[in-house]
Amino acid sequence: MEHKDHIHLIGIGGSGQSAIARILLEMGYTVSGSDRTANQLTQSLQKSGAQIFIGHAAEQITGANLVIRSSAIPDDNPEVLAAGAAGIPVYKRSQFLGKLLEKKATLAIAGTHGKTTTTAMLAWMLVQLEKDPSYIIGGVSLNLRTNAHAGKGDYFVIEADEYDYMFLGLNPDLAVVTYMEHDHPNCFPTMREYRQAFIDFVKNLKPGGVLLVAKDQPETLNLVQHVPPGCKAYTFGAPPVGNYTASNLTPNRQGGFSFNASFRTNGSSTAPLARVDLQVPGEHNVRNALAALAAIHQLGEDVPRAAKALGEFKGTGRRFEIKGEWNGIILIDDYAHHPTEISATLAAARSRYPLRRIWAVWQPHTYTRTMVLLPEFAQSFTIADRVIVTEIYGARENNTAFSSSEVVRQMSHPAALFLPEIDQVVKFLCENLQTGDVVLVLSAGDADQINQKILACWQAKKGNHEQSASN
Secondary structure (H helix, E strand, C coil): CCCCCEEEEECCCCHHHHHHHHHHHHHCCEEEEEECCCCHHHHHHHHCCCEEEECCCHHHHCCCCEEEECCCCCCCCHHHHHHHHHCCCEEEHHHHHHHHCCCCEEEEEECCCCHHHHHHHHHHHHHHCCCCCEEECCCCECCCCCCEECCCCCEEEEECCCHHHHHHHCCCCEEEECCCCCCCCCCCCCHHHHHHHHHHHHHCCCCCCEEEEECCCHHHHHHHHHCCCCCEEEEEECCCCCCEEEEEEEECCCCCEEEEEEECCCCCCCEEEEEEECCCCCHHHHHHHHHHHHHHHHCCCCHHHHHHHHHCCCCECCCCEEEEEECCEEEEEECCCCHHHHHHHHHHHHHHCCCCCEEEEEECECHHHHHHCHHHHHCCCCCCCEEEECCCECCCCCCCCCCCHHHHHHCCCCCEEECCCHHHHHHHHHHHCCCCCEEEEEECCCCCHHHHHHHHHHHHHHHHHHHHHHC
16 A cells, blocks of 8 residues: 555444544545444544545545445445446455554454453553554543554554454454453354354464463353464463452542452462552453553563553543533443443442442344343343333344344343333433432443433523523
């Protein structure tokens, strides 16, 4: 590739595609792209110099030397067809990533859960260590205020997404697998196929590479058996298991946990690494932080200084992101869309707000996931005081006869309610929320509108009260 190239991205508003677009812009390429709707990512890219089209049309690829399509884009997309007819190369994201990672040490963070936060943690620590890393994160880092950057340093930190086998386009120098259990059944119908994808990812380690996996999770631990000859594998987890351990967990005033991070090689004594004081809540974030700190240690970087940076880590967008507070009611957005993620996020909410009434508002994501994991979803809301379930967000899947009302019917929760439309949820919450409540919207779709609309409702009420007072 040469910097004079014009690269067009179809589905540019997605987290993966928008990150590639930002990297390319910072590297000096001409960038254009299209998506069905505008969002904050497309607006930010447009301000940075990308040409953004809303909707798909053949003429929008005019001038492009190369086209990158997201996994959600079908073969009959007019821009894909036009590129083929014009002889313009069309790459999937997985096929293109290798070109971005040339001449960089690739640090790839994979796993069913925790990969976005762990990627953001590692990128933030390396930035604070003045390493100027390149990075691609599956969400906007609240510290870095972006989801991607083309750094001048030696490291490239990348979220290794398994969907559509994207991560098989990577050849990491260091790989982390945070936690692994069956997901994306539309892409991986069985756990066997899902497991094999991760095995193949591990086999892609570069000679001399390093693998870090959770020891207290059987599926990830099994990956150690598939490390290529000449590569090393280390584990992390709660003591006494793991080469890297987090011990003496205690809640802190920042709303997270503090812990001691330690390291021991196989058969040797344990050596302390650092004390970590997190402000992001939940024990699952202790695991994420330990994995990221283990990566820093394996890279030979300054661990105590990196641990201090971890204490300043604020999280990523839609990962326990507090959106607003009014009259003692707190609104939070979270991306959790798998039963294990939902349970962990609710546990984090209960840890931070032990005496408050917690509302879990869940928008199921994709029909296949909701149907395949229905029993697990039905049991994952026990910590919440109130549960509201919307209709399923289909994403790349077409509507079926299945409805998430079936999940509610199978719940044993005494206060679970099915409200299919977002506006119904907003109306119900505005009428029923009380001082001290915590609203946790769990969605990988468009239900983040809920908290935005509640905030708008509160702002309108505040304006009416101020107007009445002035009269």
